[in-house]
Each structure stands twice: as C-alpha cells, then as structure tokens.
Amino acid sequence: MKLNILVTAGDGIGPEVTNEAVAVLKEVAAIGGHTFAFSEARIGGVAIVQDGTPLPAATLAAALASDAVLLGAVGGNEFNSLAPDKRPEAGLLQIRSALGGFANLRPAFAFKELAVNSPLRPEVIDGADILFVRELLGGLYFGQPREWDKAANEAWNTMRYTKGEVARVARIAFQLATKRRKKLCSVDKANVLEVSQLWRATVNEVAQEFPGIAVEHQYVDAMSMHLMNRPRDFDVVVTENLFGDILTDESGVITGSLGMLPSATIGGKVNLYEPVHGSAPDIAGKGLANPIGAILTAALILRHSADLEAEAAAIEAAVRKVLEQGFRTPDLARGNTQGLTVLSTTQMGAKVRETVKTLLVHA
Ligand code: NAD
Ligand code: IPM
Ligand code: MN
Numbered sequence: 001m002k003l004n005i006l007v008t009a010g011d012g013i014g015p016e017v018t019n020e021a022v023a024v025l026k027e028v029a030a031i032g033g034h035t036f037a038f039s040e041a042r043i044g045g046v047a048i049v050q051d052g053t054p055l056p057a058a059t060l061a062a063a064l065a066s067d068a069v070l071l072g073a074v075g076g077n078e079f080n081s082l083a084p085d086k087r088p089e090a091g092l093l094q095i096r097s098a099l100g101g102f103a104n105l106r107p108a109f110a111f112k113e114l115a116v117n118s119p120l121r122p123e124v125i126d127g128a129d130i131l132f133v134r135e136l137l138g139g140l141y142f143g144q145p146r147e148w149d150k151a152a153n154e155a156w157n158t159m160r161y162t163k164g165e166v167a168r169v170a171r172i173a174f175q176l177a178t179k180r181r182k183k184l185c186s187v188d189k190a191n192v193l194e195v196s197q198l199w200r201a202t203v204n205e206v207a208q209e210f211p212g213i214a215v216e217h218q219y220v221d222a223m224s225m226h227l228m229n230r231p232r233d234f235d236v237v238v239t240e241n242l243f244g245d246i247l248t249d250e251s252g253v254i255t256g257s258l259g260m261l262p263s264a265t266i267g268g269k270v271n272l273y274e275p276v277h278g279s280a281p282d283i284a285g286k287g288l289a290n291p292i293g294a295i296l297t298a299a300l301i302l303r304h305s306a307d308l309e310a311e312a313a314a315i316e317a318a319v320r321k322v323l324e325q326g327f328r329t330p331d332l333a334r335g336n337t338q339g340l341t342v343l344s345t346t347q348m349g350a351k352v353r354e355t356v357k358t359l360l361v362h363a
Contacts (some may be wrong), residue, residue, distance in 0.1 A: 001034040003306050008043040008059060008095070011088060012279025013289035016070020018205025018292035020349030021070060021298040027353050028302065028311045031360045039066070040061035043095065044088035044279075054091025062097055062269060068305040069099065070297065071274040079279050083148075088279075096136055102165070103172040104130040105300070106248045106261060106276055110231070113323035114256035117334045120228065128231035128254050131180065133173040136265055138165045139195075139242045157213025159195045159240070171312040172267060173238035174210040183214045187223045187243055199240060224250060226265025235339040248276050256311075257331040259290030262297035264304050270307050273297045287344035290329040293320055295352055311360065318355035327351050 007022060022038055031037040041059035048054050056076070063069045074088040084090060109129040119197035143158030170186070175185045186203040188196035200217055207215045218226060220243045226233070226249065231254045239247065249350035252258035261276035275293035283289055286295040302308040323332075327341045331344050343351065 001306055001308060002105065003034070003036045004065075004104075005036060005038050005301065006062050007040050007067045007070060008071075008072040009040065009072040010044040010279065011046055011076050011119070012284040014044070014074065014279055015279075016284070016287070016289045016345050017275065017291040017294035018070060018072040019192070019269060019351075020050060021294040021346060022294050023349055024315060024353050024356060025298050025301070027317070027356055028308070028360070030160055031357065032308070032311060034308070036114060043071065043091045045076040045079050047091060048079065048088060054086070054088050054236045055094045063099060066270060068301050069095070069102075069272045070301065071095070071272060071281040072294070073275070073277065075279045075281075090225070093141060094256060097142070099265070099270045099272050099355075100137070101265035101270075101272050102135060102137045103169050103267045104132075104134040104136040104244065104263055105306050106134055106251075107115045107175070108132065108248065108251035108255050109263055110254050111145070111256060111260075111320060111323055113320065114332060116142060117328070117332055117336060118252060118256055119334075120231075124229070125231055125254050128235045128350050129177060129233075130227075130231060130251060130254070131236050132244060132248050132251065133169060133176065133238040134248060135165070135169045135239065135241050137241075138162075139241035145310075148215045153244070157192065159242075161195055163198060165204050166199050167206050168238055168267065170203045170206040170238055171209070174206060174213055174235050177213045177236040181235040182212055183216075184210075185216050185218055185219050185223075185234050185237045185239060187220050187239035187247065189220050189243075190217070191219055195239070204236070220247070223247060224238070226263075227251060228253065252276070257290055257329075259329065259331050261293050261294050262300050264300040264317050266304055271301075273301050273305075280282065282295065287346065289345045290331050291349045292329070292352070295319065295349065310363065314356055314359045314363070315352070318352050318359055321355050321359075322348070322351045 110125040143160035148155035303312035
C-alpha cells in the first residue's frame, strides 16, 4: 500500500499532536511493509507569519496532489483582532473548500476506562457510541452575503443551503447508519429557520431511499441537552455546519476530553483528516496536549484512505489498552491521579505506538 500524506501541522499544539499521529503511521507502515510518504506544508498562523497568507498556494497545490491531508490545528491569540478572511482559521476554511469534502465524520464514544474521570455518571455514558456527520461546506460558514459594515454598526452572515447540499450529506449519513445501529437523528432549528425547514424536508425525502433506518429529528437546543442526558440513544447524528461544530465539542464530555476526538472529511477530491480540537494556546509547547484525538485521526486515514481496516482497528484497540492500563494525559486525569500514570504528549504517543506494535506483530 502506497500513500502520500501531506501534513499541515499548523499552530499551537498542532505540531505536537501531529508528530505523534505521524509516528504511529510510520510504525504501522514499517510493520506492514507499506510505503507512506510524508511531506509538510504550512497553514494558519505559521503561514501568515512566514508567507503572508493563511493558505499559501504551495500548500494548496501539495494538498491537491496528495492522497490524504492530515491537519493539526490553526489559530492563535495574536491573530484574534484580524478580520475573518485574514485569520489562521480562514486558511482552514479555504483548504476544506478546495478539497471539496462536505461530510465531516466525527465519531464520539465513551471509553469505559475513562468513566471514573468523566464529569458524567458512568451509567449515563456507558456504551455511548455516536457518529456525528457534520455538513462542512455550507451553512453560516460559507453563506453569502456576509459583512461587518462598520460605518453602519451592523454585521450579517447568511445561513444558506441548497437542497442538493443537504441531500448529499444526508445520503452519506444514511449510508453510514446502515452499517451501524440503523438509527439516524437529524438536528436542526426548524421551529424558527426556513433553512432548517428545507433541511428537514430534504432529510425526510432522502429517508425514503433507506426504509431500514429509523429517523428522528431534534431541535439543536434540545439536542444539546439530550446528548448529556441520554447519549446512548443516538447512533448517527447529521447536522448543519455550525450546529455540528458546537455539538461535537460538547460530545468531548462523553468521550472524556475534547483531546480524544478525531475527524475525517470525505466526499471531495482529497480527504482531509483533523482532530476536532483547536490549537489550545493555553497548553501549547508544554507537553500537556493529549495526542489521542490526532492518533485516532491517523486511524481514520488508514480506514478511509488506505483500506487498512485491521490496522485502523489496531490503533483504536491500542488506545483502549493504554487507557485500561491507567495511562492518562492531564486532561483525562482531571486532577484525579490515584492509581493512574500521567504522561506527557510524547510519552502517550510512545505508549500507544508500542501497544500498536504488540497488537499488529502478534495478530
Ligand atoms: P481549543 O479546542 O483549542 O481548546 C479548548 C480547551 O480544550 C482548552 O482548554 C484546551 O487546552 C483544551 N484542549 C484542546 N485540545 C486539547 C488536547 N489535545 N489535549 C488537552 N487539552 C486540549 O479551542 P479554543 O481555545 O476555543 O480555540 C483556540 C484556537 O484554536 C482558536 O484560534 C480557534 O479558532 C482554533 N481552533 C482551531 C481548530 C482547528 O484548526 N481544527 C479547531 C478548533 C479551534
Ligand atoms: C473545528 C473548528 C473550526 C470550525 C474553526 C477553527 C474554523 O472549530 O474544526 O471544529 O469551526 O469548523
Ligand atoms: Mn470546532
């Protein structure tokens, strides 16, 4: 298996966590005799400083020429006063748009091993396993018109979808549900927004193609509560771009930490892989970042871009095993370190790697 992976590590903890993800992929390649070629390119704040733009043309060209892009995170406090189209985050939105993936898969499941460290009670989260499908190229993030009219002291954005944009992401969500527990929950705000009424009507229309899937609709405000109260009731959850952004950070509470959540964006020219968390400027450069979200993102590369399911599953099993053995990064330990071993970013990466090796060599 040959794979060209472009690594855009970005800002803050981005380089720290992607280093660990790449190291796991190299381990898998060495064991299985695969050729994974890695190249690097700048995006975000680091690109603004060095190239004067958050998405340099060379990065975009390299991304389009690769088989998969692994992104760390972008953003930093020093850029917070810039206009949206000049900020590090603009580089991320531009690369998403250029690569064309519209279905952002964000799995969130409760690790039994982390129950003791979760702010939710074990009996609430035990067995929770949700696959969020976040629409990634439409809605408020990309809708026109958008502007801050400073003279008029007024600003506006537009939440806009075409029926086609909703149907294509809904179809992917339904297809994924057929391989899981056959339940789909669509989240909208159809009691207030026309765009959500179009969303709901379209999801219901696509549902006709999937008679075996049980469909429910929830309003986004209620959904944010249901997720904390009864996360086990949900299987595939499909939703609009901004709603998906918010609900998936919330689902970090089910998984134990925002630092645990991976994502894969499919449906476009080149798949884009990024952990759900951001650049975490508050802990950057201190070895405190949890690399597991990035490492599980590496597993998604193997699953969705390399067809190496056994290797992807081995990474996921290794993560579980390492947690079972009591190893934690500080975000997972939450100050409760009794009986646990707290590791740095690189130590956690090494533990997972070592365990992946044991699992694959003895498989
Ligand atoms: P954040 O996700 O960076 O951090 C939120 C909180 O979670 C912080 O307390 C942070 O320390 C913690 N956290 C996040 N990832 C962690 C990890 N791997 N291990 C341990 N703790 C972790 O969100 P924020 O603070 O709202 O945003 C910081 C910057 O990141 C902003 O510029 C934002 O725009 C950007 N951002 C980028 C991405 C991306 O590039 N994909 C995603 C989200 C936010
Ligand atoms: C995410 C992030 C991004 C988003 C930002 C950094 C543009 O929060 O991937 O969840 O809002 O999509
Ligand atoms: Mn987000």
